[in-house]
Amino acid sequence: MSRYVLRFGVLGYLALVLLVPVGFVFYRAFEHGFAHAWHAVTTPEALHALWLTLLIAAIAVPVNTIVGVILALALVRVRFPGRGLVNAVVDLPLAISPVIVGLGLVLLYGRGGWLGGLADHGLKVLFALPGMVLATMFVSMPFVVREVVPVLREIGIEQEQAAETLGAAPFQVFRRITFPAIRGAVAYGVVLTTARAIGEFGAVSAVSGNVEGKTQTLPLYVKAQFDGFDTSGAYAASVVLAVIAIAVVLSLRVLQPKEH
Amino acid sequence: MATDAVALERPAGAGWSRAGGGVARGVATGYLSLVVLLPLAALVWSARSGGLAELWHQATSPESMAALKLTLGLAAVCAAVNAVAGTATAWVLVRDRFPGKGLVDAVIDLPFALPTIVAGLTLLALYGPGSPFGVDVAFTRFGILLALLFVTLPFVVRAVQPVLLELDEEMEEAASSLGARPFGVFRRIVFPNLLPAVLSGVALAFARAVGEFGAVVLISGNIPFKTEVSSVYIFGQLQSGNGSGAAAVSVLLLAIALGVLLAIGGFRRWRTRYDRV
Numbered sequence: 001m002s003r004y005v006l007r008f009g010v011l012g013y014l015a016l017v018l019l020v021p022v023g024f025v026f027y028r029a030f031e032h033g034f035a036h037a038w039h040a041v042t043t044p045e046a047l048h049a050l051w052l053t054l055l056i057a058a059i060a061v062p063v064n065t066i067v068g069v070i071l072a073l074a075l076v077r078v079r080f081p082g083r084g085l086v087n088a089v090v091d092l093p094l095a096i097s098p099v100i101v102g103l104g105l106v107l108l109y110g111r112g113g114w115l116g117g118l119a120d121h122g123l124k125v126l127f128a129l130p131g132m133v134l135a136t137m138f139v140s141m142p143f144v145v146r147e148v149v150p151v152l153r154e155i156g157i158e159q160e161q162a163a164e165t166l167g168a169a170p171f172q173v174f175r176r177i178t179f180p181a182i183r184g185a186v187a188y189g190v191v192l193t194t195a196r197a198i199g200e201f202g203a204v205s206a207v208s209g210n211v212e213g214k215t216q217t218l219p220l221y222v223k224a225q226f227d228g229f230d231t232s233g234a235y236a237a238s239v240v241l242a243v244i245a246i247a248v249v250l251s252l253r254v255l256q257p258k259e260h
Numbered sequence: 261m262a263t264d265a266v267a268l269e270r271p272a273g274a275g276w277s278r279a280g281g282g283v284a285r286g287v288a289t290g291y292l293s294l295v296v297l298l299p300l301a302a303l304v305w306s307a308r309s310g311g312l313a314e315l316w317h318q319a320t321s322p323e324s325m326a327a328l329k330l331t332l333g334l335a336a337v338c339a340a341v342n343a344v345a346g347t348a349t350a351w352v353l354v355r356d357r358f359p360g361k362g363l364v365d366a367v368i369d370l371p372f373a374l375p376t377i378v379a380g381l382t383l384l385a386l387y388g389p390g391s392p393f394g395v396d397v398a399f400t401r402f403g404i405l406l407a408l409l410f411v412t413l414p415f416v417v418r419a420v421q422p423v424l425l426e427l428d429e430e431m432e433e434a435a436s437s438l439g440a441r442p443f444g445v446f447r448r449i450v451f452p453n454l455l456p457a458v459l460s461g462v463a464l465a466f467a468r469a470v471g472e473f474g475a476v477v478l479i480s481g482n483i484p485f486k487t488e489v490s491s492v493y494i495f496g497q498l499q500s501g502n503g504s505g506a507a508a509v510s511v512l513l514l515a516i517a518l519g520v521l522l523a524i525g526g527f528r529r530w531r532t533r534y535d536r537v
Binding site for chain 1: 367374
C-alpha cells in the first residue's frame with residue numbers, strides 16, 4: 001500500500017513540476033498550427049540567433065572537451081602543489097550564479113577593467129562573440145572533467161604501466177590505453193557541456209548586449225520575443241531548444257554506462 | 261554526475277604522465293586562471309575598489325538585503341523540498357517496479373538539458389495569468405519556488421540513486437527478520453547510509469537555487485522588496501550602470517557558493533569514510 005502512495009506521489013510531483021510544463025511548451029507553440037510555428041522560427045532574427053548559438057557551442061564545447069580531459073589527467077595522474085585548489089576551482093562554475101560570471105567578465109573586459117584596453121587594440125570582447133564564448137566556456141567547463149575523473153581513478157594505472165614497459169611512447173599509451181577507457185565518460189561529458197552551452201542565459205545575457213540579429217543567442221531571443229509580446233515567436237524558439245534538450249536526454253540514456 | 265566524484269586516491273604517474281605532466285599541469289592551471297579565476301578576481305577587485313566601507317554599504321542596502329533574505333529563504337525551502345522529494349524519487353526509481361520506469365528515469369535529466377529561460381517561460385504560461393489550471397502564482401514567492409524546484413530537481417535524485425543501488429539489501433532483510441518495522445528499517449538502516457549523498461545533492465541544489473537567474477526572471481516579476489531575488493538584483497544593478505554595487509552583492513553570493521562547495525567536499529569525504537584506509 002505505502003509503495004503505491006510513494007510511487008504515485010513521486011509520479012504526481014514529477015508530472016506537475018516537470019512533465020506538464022515541458023509538454024505545455026509544445027502545446028503553446030503548435031496551438032495555431034505547425035505552419036505558424038515554422039514561420040515564427042524561420043524569421044531572419046530567429047535563424048541568426050540559432051546560428052550564433054550553435055557557433056558559440058561549436059567553439060566552447062571542443063575547447064572544454066580537450067582542456068577537460070587534460071584537466072582530469074592532471075588531477076588524477078599528476079601530483080603537484082595546489083592540486084586541491086585546482087580541484088575546487090573546477091567545481092566553482094557549478095556553484096556560482098551565471099549572472100556573477102557575466103558580471104565578472106564585464107568588469108574584467110569593460111572600460112577601466114584590467115583587460116579593458118583590448119578593445120582599443122581592435123579586440124572587442126564585450127558585446128561581441130569573444131565575450132559570449134568566454135561566458136559559455138566558464139559555465140560549461142566542469143562537465144567533461146567531472147565525468148572523466150572518476151573513470152580515470154577507477155581504471156588505475158596498471159595497463160598504462162604495462163604498455164609503457166612494452167615500449168609504448170607516452171602519446172601512444174594515451175591513444176591506445178587511456179583514451180579507449182575514458183571514451184564513454186568523455187562522450188557523456190560532451191553531451192552535458194553542449195546542453196549547457198546551448199542553453200546558457202544569465203552569463204551570456206550580461207555580456208552580449210543583446211542586439212537583435214547580431215549578438216542575440218536563441219535563449220536571449222526567446223526572452224526578447226516574450227518581452228516584445230511576440231509570444232508565438234518565443235514559444236516556437238523554445239520548442240527548438242526543448243527538442244535539443246530532449247535529444248540530449250536521449251543521448252545521455254544511450255551513453256550511460258551499464259552499471260548505472 | 262558532479263556529486264559522484266570518487267574520493268579514493270590512487271597512486272599517480274604512469275610514464276606518459278610523468279612526461280606530459282608538466283604540460284598537463286600548465287594547461288590546466290593556465291586555462292582555469294584565464295577563464296575562471298581572472299573574471300572572479302576582477303569582480304572582487306572592483307567590489308573593494310571603493311573601500312571596504314563602501315562595499316559593505318552597497319551590499320547591505322535595504323533593497324539588496326531584502327533580495328538576499330528572499331533568495332536564501334527560498335533556496336532553503338527549495339533544498340528542503342528536494343531532500344524529501346529527491347530521496348523519494350530515487351527510492352521509487354531504484355526499488356519500485358512499474359511500466360514506464362525507464363522513461364521516468366530518463367526525464368529526470370531534462371532540467372539539466374532544458375535552457376532555463378524556456379523553463380521559466382513555460383512555468384509562467386502554465387501557472388501564471390491565463391493558466392489552463394486556473395492557478396496564478398506569477399509574481400509571487402511561490403512562483404519563484406516552483407521555478408527553483410524545476411531547475412534543481414535532478415540534484416538529489418542523481419546523488420542518491422547510485423548509493424541506493426549499491427546499498428546491500430541484506431542489511432535491511434536482517435533488520436526486518438529481527439522484527440524491525442518498515443519505517444524502522446528505513447530510519448535506522450537506509451537513511452544513515454543515504455544521508456551523506458542526500459546532503460551533497462541538497463547542497464548543490466541550494467547553491468543552484470541561490471544563483472538561478474534564467475528560470476526565475478520571468479515568473480518573479482522582480483518587484484523590489486517582494487519578489488526580487490539576488491541574481492536579478494545584481495543583473496538590474498549591472499544594467500543600470502552600477503557595476504561596483506552589483507559586484508559588492510556578488511561577493512556575498514560568491515562567499516556563499518564557496519561555503520557550499522566546502523560543505524560538499526566534507527560530505528564527500530564523509531560518504532567515503534570507510535573506503536579509505
